[in-house]
Amino acid sequence: MAVKAKKSISKKVAPAAGKRKVAKKKVVVPKGGSDLSAEEKIKEAARKLFTQKGFAATRTRDIAQEAGINLALLNYYFRSKEKLFEIIMAENFKQFIRGISVNLSDERATIVEKADRIVKAYIDFLTLHPDLPLFVLNEIRGNPSRFAKRIDEEVAPMRTLFLKQIREAGKDGRILPIDPFHFIANLIGLTVFPFVARPILQRVTGTTDEQFNAFMQERKTLVPDWIRAILGSKALPATK
Amino acid sequence: MAVKAKKSISKKVAPAAGKRKVAKKKVVVPKGGSDLSAEEKIKEAARKLFTQKGFAATRTRDIAQEAGINLALLNYYFRSKEKLFEIIMAENFKQFIRGISVNLSDERATIVEKADRIVKAYIDFLTLHPDLPLFVLNEIRGNPSRFAKRIDEEVAPMRTLFLKQIREAGKDGRILPIDPFHFIANLIGLTVFPFVARPILQRVTGTTDEQFNAFMQERKTLVPDWIRAILGSKALPATK
DNA sequence: AAAATATTTAATCATTTGATTAAAAAATTT
DNA sequence: AAATTTTTTAATCAAATGATTAAATATTTT
Numbered sequence: 397m398a399v400k401a402k403k404s405i406s407k408k409v410a411p412a413a414g415k416r417k418v419a420k421k422k423v424v425v426p427k428g429g430s431d432l433s434a435e436e437k438i439k440e441a442a443r444k445l446f447t448q449k450g451f452a453a454t455r456t457r458d459i460a461q462e463a464g465i466n467l468a469l470l471n472y473y474f475r476s477k478e479k480l481f482e483i484i485m486a487e488n489f490k491q492f493i494r495g496i497s498v499n500l501s502d503e504r505a506t507i508v509e510k511a512d513r514i515v516k517a518y519i520d521f522l523t524l525h526p527d528l529p530l531f532v533l534n535e536i537r538g539n540p541s542r543f544a545k546r547i548d549e550e551v552a553p554m555r556t557l558f559l560k561q562i563r564e565a566g567k568d569g570r571i572l573p574i575d576p577f578h579f580i581a582n583l584i585g586l587t588v589f590p591f592v593a594r595p596i597l598q599r600v601t602g603t604t605d606e607q608f609n610a611f612m613q614e615r616k617t618l619v620p621d622w623i624r625a626i627l628g629s630k631a632l633p634a635t636k
Numbered sequence: 637m638a639v640k641a642k643k644s645i646s647k648k649v650a651p652a653a654g655k656r657k658v659a660k661k662k663v664v665v666p667k668g669g670s671d672l673s674a675e676e677k678i679k680e681a682a683r684k685l686f687t688q689k690g691f692a693a694t695r696t697r698d699i700a701q702e703a704g705i706n707l708a709l710l711n712y713y714f715r716s717k718e719k720l721f722e723i724i725m726a727e728n729f730k731q732f733i734r735g736i737s738v739n740l741s742d743e744r745a746t747i748v749e750k751a752d753r754i755v756k757a758y759i760d761f762l763t764l765h766p767d768l769p770l771f772v773l774n775e776i777r778g779n780p781s782r783f784a785k786r787i788d789e790e791v792a793p794m795r796t797l798f799l800k801q802i803r804e805a806g807k808d809g810r811i812l813p814i815d816p817f818h819f820i821a822n823l824i825g826l827t828v829f830p831f832v833a834r835p836i837l838q839r840v841t842g843t844t845d846e847q848f849n850a851f852m853q854e855r856k857t858l859v860p861d862w863i864r865a866i867l868g869s870k871a872l873p874a875t876k
Numbered sequence: 877a878a879a880a881t882a883t884t885t886a887a888t889c890a891t892t893t894g895a896t897t898a899a900a901a902a903a904t905t906t
Numbered sequence: 907a908a909a910t911t912t913t914t915t916a917a918t919c920a921a922a923t924g925a926t927t928a929a930a931t932a933t934t935t936t
Contacts, residue, residue: 588833
């Protein structure tokens with residue numbers, strides 16, 4: 397009975413609050429004291445904590461504190477923890493995918509040239525957002541169906557083009573034939589995995605954060621070298 | 637005040653319960669109805685849920701239900717959610733590391749031979765436990781210092797041997813010189829990353845679980861091929 | 877089989893946590 | 907500047923959740 401009461405309240409009251417906000421939001425400028433509006437501060441705090449600790453381990457109170465605002469304000473602006481997470485997750489996921497798909501679908505570059513650009517750009521990007529891959533992969537695993545549509549939308553445009561290109565390059569003899577699935581797993585794995593396994597890798601090798609970053613900088617040229625080696629190796633997987 | 641009361645209670649009462657259990661546990665045989673003892677059933681349920689959803693997202697009630705026992709029993713046997721998690725995490729982590737370190741530290745095999753064995757054994761192992769890598773990596777990120785000792789203990793034995801071997805192989809000209817850090821990141825990345833990114837990869841490529849497993853079976857021979865290609869490539873990173 | 881010990885459970889507790897409310901403060905409009 | 911609207915907060919609520927207790931049941935020991 398308590399459950400029913402709560403639900404009816406939330407459906408009745410909160411949308412009104414939401415509308416009030418929306419009606420005014422566009423006109424409002426960043427607040428006095430800080431350099432960001434309260435809404436932006438909440439989003440930034442949420443992005444930091446969600447990305448660092450995941451959805452389940454993040455408390456709305458911690459977000460509010462990190463943002464320097466009151467807890468109620470979070471619900472006033474974003475309606476619920478889920479809604480706020482949805483926004484952050486959508487942005488994070490888009491960035492995570494875009495770093496790959498942009499360079500992959502773009503111009504008339506060769507496979508090797510594309511690989512080169514993807515690796516360099518993605519390592520730079522992930523150096524600034526090292527927690528992103530583990531966060532995205534983890535939240536997707538926790539709720540795969542939820543992201544099915546998003547993956548399709550974000551990836552579909554570049555997929556067919558890429559598949560065609562890598563098959564033709566294989567046929568032409570410019571590279572050894574390789575299953576595109578394997579190729580992309582190698583490219584992303586060599587680039588992204590060190591960030592995902594960073595805590596272990598740093599502990600095992602006893603490296604500082606700066607050393608890790610230097611290590612990733614080295615990989616900006618090494619991974620493309622290795623990709624070329626792989627594409628010219630005697631490995632001959634069937635091109636499905 | 638309520639807090640103090642609770643703490644004193646827990647310190648006073650529960651250890652007694654724990655001792656009672658321990659005193660008898662060794663003598664007890666698996667229960668009547670099922671084929672596992674209640675304690676084992678709880679551990680199995682905990683392993684499944686923790687590994688699938690992570691610590692924060694797993695409810696003790698869900699573990700109890702999955703195990704088919706009462707919630708209180710979980711606390712009776714394992715004292716707390718944290719303690720139970722600690723046990724599961726230790727076992728999972730050990731398995732995760734062992735798959736690599738065993739083959740790496742063992743015999744007088746060459747680097748290439750070791751890589752070959754690691755990849756084949758690890759892919760077989762992870763095919764049976766596909767959620768393990770993401771779980772381990774994620775929980776470590778959430779609390780890196782907590783696992784520092786464990787990583788050291790588990791990894792230290794094989795580290796120096798491996799470093800020496802790969803440097804000497806490089807000097808001897810049997811392989812091109814390569815930073816061991818890069819080498820291990822490549823080896824593990826090419827092997828483990830597909831499991832970590834599995835939900836995305838399967839969605840992008842539209843593959844079923846069986847197809848994914850077949851894909852990983854292919855990699856049992858392909859990854860060693862690529863490792864050989866990398867070790868024979870024109871990439872010449874400094875051997876730090 | 878009686879006594880002692882171990883196991884299991886239902887009921888309950890205390891805290892945490894997401895969410896709401898009502899009222900104060902600030903900003904904007906009139 | 908008065909009225910209106912928007913923003914912010916302190917206080918509070920209800921549900922979820924980890925944990926405990928006391929009693930019942932089963933098992934082992936004597």
